[in-house]
Amino acid sequence: MANPPPDGSRTLLEELQQSRPFRSPGQEAILGIARTASLINRFTTALLAPEGISGSQYNVLRILRGAGEAGLPTLAIRDRMVDPAAAITRLVEKLYDAGLVARDRGDGDRRQVVCRINDAGLALLARLDPAVAEAEETIAGACSEAELRQLNALLTTIRRSLG
Template sequence: MNVEEIIKTSKKMPLESRTLIHITLVHNMIYELAGNALKPFEVSLQQFNVLRILRGQKGKPANLSTLNERMVTKMSNTTRLVDKLLAKGYVDRSVCPSNRRKVEIIITEKGSEALAQMDKVVAETESNIVKHFSTKELEELNHLLDKF
């Protein structure tokens, strides 16, 4: 990926700017590819993330605050994401018996089955995205990104 070609500039950019633009372009490419992989399931990346968080709860309900804390992409519209998953039958929502102000969300069997199918497609997409990297290079890249 040549940053200068993509943003159509012939001007030499400062290394810091070029690096950050490059990271943004790579992020956008990854986001688009992963989003396209989930299109057949009619689920967004954020909805996929919510389902994975709920699966990680191992049958224990989560509330909106828990989902917000654990989301890869932080956002304020978690309620809307849950509503969409509820409409698909992928999650159930109920009022907490001990605290009526708290809403508990749990993944359904249908949601778990759909997520298992999504996992396969996303794993294949992720493998394709990083196919030009060796394991050592991926470890090094992660080490460098940890410095942020």
């Protein structure tokens, strides 16, 4: 498994090798969120790389697993993604080429493509689930449950303010 993110012993100013103080607590918070997201992305990329999939592809597979047998139209998948990809068609195409999803034209609208996870995609997720759960525990384990609840509330407030 990949090495966990840095232990936090350095400040954000030190990590970014910035010599001047932040303009405001808001700037520091925004850069801190971006830096943390980057570190988490790097950590998960290393976890998924041996299986040959990206974080976005993993996200699509999880969304399709949750959708069940009915599957989802391509644009509905994009709307549910953690980081909505403009190139959702290409993401689905790569998963299809890898034999992890099936695609069908919609019944009502032939222009619509409905995607479903297949047995190979489900098997891949089943293999990844324990390592992903462990990685989530490693990352979130840096905080107490109370801190995680507070963090979730703060992040929800920020997301709501952005629309």
